[in-house]
Structure formats: structure tokens, C-alpha cells
Amino acid sequence: MIDVLYFAWLRERIGVPREQVETSAATVADLVAELVAREERYALAFADRASLRVALDQQLAGFDAPLAGVREVAFFPPMTGG
Amino acid sequence: MRLSVQPEAFDPGAEANCFAAGASGAGAIVTFTGLVRNSAAGDLLAMQIEHYPGMTETAIAAMMDQAQARWSLIDALVIHRHGRLLPGDVIMMVATAAAHRAEAFAAAEFLMDYLKSRAPFWKCEITPAGAHWVAAKDSDEAALTRW
Numbered sequence: 001m002i003d004v005l006y007f008a009w010l011r012e013r014i015g016v017p018r019e020q021v022e023t024s025a026a027t028v029a030d031l032v033a034e035l036v037a038r039e040e041r042y043a044l045a046f047a048d049r050a051s052l053r054v055a056l057d058q059q060l061a062g063f064d065a066p067l068a069g070v071r072e073v074a075f076f077p078p079m080t081g082g
Numbered sequence: 083m084r085l086s087v088q089p090e091a092f093d094p095g096a097e098a099n100c101f102a103a104g105a106s107g108a109g110a111i112v113t114f115t116g117l118v119r120n121s122a123a124g125d126l127l128a129m130q131i132e133h134y135p136g137m138t139e140t141a142i143a144a145m146m147d148q149a150q151a152r153w154s155l156i157d158a159l160v161i162h163r164h165g166r167l168l169p170g171d172v173i174m175m176v177a178t179a180a181a182h183r184a185e186a187f188a189a190a191e192f193l194m195d196y197l198k199s200r201a202p203f204w205k206c207e208i209t210p211a212g213a214h215w216v217a218a219k220d221s222d223e224a225a226l227t228r229w
Contacts, residue, residue, distance in 0.1 A: 008204035009215045058137035078218035081203035
């Protein structure tokens with residue numbers, strides 16, 4: 001089980017701020033592929049991968065990063081702080 | 083160094099005075115205060131700021147450590163609000179204390195550039211037409227390359 005978090009418009013498109021996902025995905029990209037195959041709302045939310053960022057256990061990572069040992073995956077649009 | 087991510091309003095003047103009083107040995111203090119800017123049409127009702135509790139603090143603390151090491155800061159302060167803000171409200175402030183002004187200015191600019199693009203905050207503008215998420219600017223991402 002892995003905790004998956006969504007923020008900003010991604011959270012709105014998917015409809016939940018976080019969920020637990022049963023997965024054996026090896027990488028972030030594999031996890032996204034599993035989610036996208038699951039339901040239309042995920043396909044819409046993840047349609048433009050280039051406009052999304054990912055964090056693994058609260059550290060920025062790439063879509064090719066391995067998920068082994070990761071407890072929390074977060075997806076979000078580019079940050080707009082300051 | 084102090085970092086606060088909070089929904090509550092704060093007084094940047096009082097914070098700046100308190101910061102200065104604690105920065106013994108500093109020859110220069112730079113402070114920056116960011117406000118909620120109105121929309122071009124002047125019809126902004128509110129700005130909703132979402133963040134990623136936990137990662138926000140970790141990411142900003144890492145930026146502050148980096149700034150302190152690189153510019154030999156005597157002290158640094160970051161306060162950033164989240165939640166619902168109104169036009170003109172103070173969103174955030176950065177303060178840096180160093181021996182000389184060049185270091186204090188550079189560290190403050192570095193922290194601002196990183197807060198814009200690497201701290202997990204997302205701004206949503208609410209106008210009479212509805213709510214829309216503010217898009218990140220390419221220029222903000224490009225600003226990081228100078229560091």
C-alpha cells in the first residue's frame with residue numbers, strides 16, 4: 001500500500017486529496033499508467049505529464065524514479081509560492 | 083533561523099524589528115514582504131493558497147540551510163501564509179542578516195526565487211468569474227538558473 005496525494009487542480013480533477021493505492025508499480029511512471037488505466041478521471045488529470053511534478057516521501061523526484069521503499073507519492077502542478 | 087508556515091496574519095514590521103534585535107553581529111539586514119496583488123482587471127475577491135504540510139517546511143528549511151552556508155548568514159527568517167487571503171494582505175516575508183549587504187541581498191533573492199518555484203504552494207485566484215489556479219511562469223523557473 002502506498003499513500004498517493006494530489007494538490008491544486010490535480011486534486012480537483014481526481015476528486016480526492018489523498019488515497020491509498022495497492023500497487024506493485026516499479027516506478028512513478030508505472031504507477032501513473034496504472035491509475036490512468038483505472039478510470040477516466042485519472043486519464044484526464046494525467047493527460048499532460050509535462051505540466052506535473054512529483055514528490056516521493058516529500059522530496060521532488062522524476063517520473064522515472066523507483067518506488068521501492070516509498071511510502072508517500074504526491075502529484076501536483078508546478079509550484080506557485082512566494 | 084526561524085520558519086513559520088501559518089494561516090494567521092502577521093505584522094511584517096514587528097517581525098523585522100524582532101529579527102534585527104536578535105541578529106547580533108550583523109552589519110546588514112534585508113527584508114522582503116510579498117502582498118496579494120489584485121488581478122489586472124482589479125476584480126480579485128480572494129486568493130486561496132494551498133500547500134503540502136510537511137514537505138513545505140522541509141523544502142524551505144533546506145533552502146534556508148543552503149542560503150546560510152553559501153552567504154555566511156548570521157540569521158534568516160521565512161514566514162509564509164496559506165489559506166484564504168484578500169487583495170493587499172501580506173502573504174509572506176523573508177529576512178536575512180549578514181555581515182555585509184551584498185550577502186544579505188543575494189541570500190534574500192535566492193530564497194525568494196526558490197520559494198516561488200520549489201516550495202509546494204499553489205495559488206488560486208477567486209474572481210466574480212470563478213476560481214482559477216495561477217500558472218507557474220517560465221521566468222520563475224528560469225530565475226533559478228542564476229544560482
